[in-house]
Amino acid sequence: MGRIIFDTAATINGWIADENDSLAWLFAVPGGDEPAEGLVPSGAAVMVEGRTTYEWVLRETDILAHPERWQEFHGTKPAFVFTHHELPVPEGADIRFVSGSVDDALPAIREAAAGGDIWVVGGGDLAGQFFDAGALDELAVSIAPAVLPGGAPLFPRRVGPERLRLESASAIGQFARLRYTVLPPEPVR
Template identity: 65%
Template sequence: MTRFLFDTATSLDGFIADEANSLGWLFAVPHGTTPDDELLPSGHRVMVEGSTTYEWLLAESDLLAHPEKWHEFYGDRPVFVFTSRDLPVPEGADVRFVGGPVADALPVIRAAADGGDVWVVGGGDLAGQFLDAGALDRIAISIAPVALGAGAPLFPRRIESDRLTLIEAKAVGQFARVIFDVQRADAPE
């Protein structure tokens, strides 16, 4: 059964990117460029991200000029990018652009996952849209020893404690790793 996982790193003060939408702060943390395997999801067949995350990754690693790097990050997995714009695609990359509400894209994403997991890479608002659509099953957060003061929030939604069940909390290198299962919201009567 396909599960949707939001797995990301955040600063101590709850930001997943700085004010310039950069993740450079994360890579400055010891082992930030080569994270421990425990800090990355496994078993996912599909990745989903927003256009800001996608464009930052393209620029940061110069993926259009060096498309061979794409496979280092994504492998052969399909990557769905939520956007309303036409964006470039690295040669040989399986990038699928989708627009509109997350709920409308769920059938095609589930079909691509073929029973495997879907990693919602980012951003936080996109993960919130998966939550709003009733399709977010797990939230895994790697908290870095950095405070940014401002930036893109981890999860710009209110989620009450009755919706989250703590599965695991542990130290992994310089990161605090916490994992929550997400309970479905009660259907309106």
């Protein structure tokens, strides 16, 4: 069974999007518009994202008018989008809308991944729901040289150091890359 990885970029002070749910701050960082090798989980078989992330991609890349742009980022991977809204789908994209809980959606997501890794692209609250379900295996963060006054938090959950084990820390371009294994909770005694 593949791993479920939340892999994202964040500002030094822990925001993944600004107050307007925009990632423009990220694309202003050298290398932020085209991540260097090692900054995204290229081997993921399935991508998972929330409605806000999905709508931002549709809006900012004009993907409905240029569906080939979907393939540039997502390839032919299935993408599960958690939403309670009707949303458009780029031509040729394998989008699977989910309106239930992470627990309810996990069997279908794992089946689509066929043993491969699952990349939770965004947002932080959705990744937190995977954590709450005991399904998040890895947290990878590329810290960008930027600071925002507010926005969408990286991971809006309290997670103690007993649940995260640092696997690697490196510099990739302008980013500080941190990878953590998410450990199971300690048994209650």
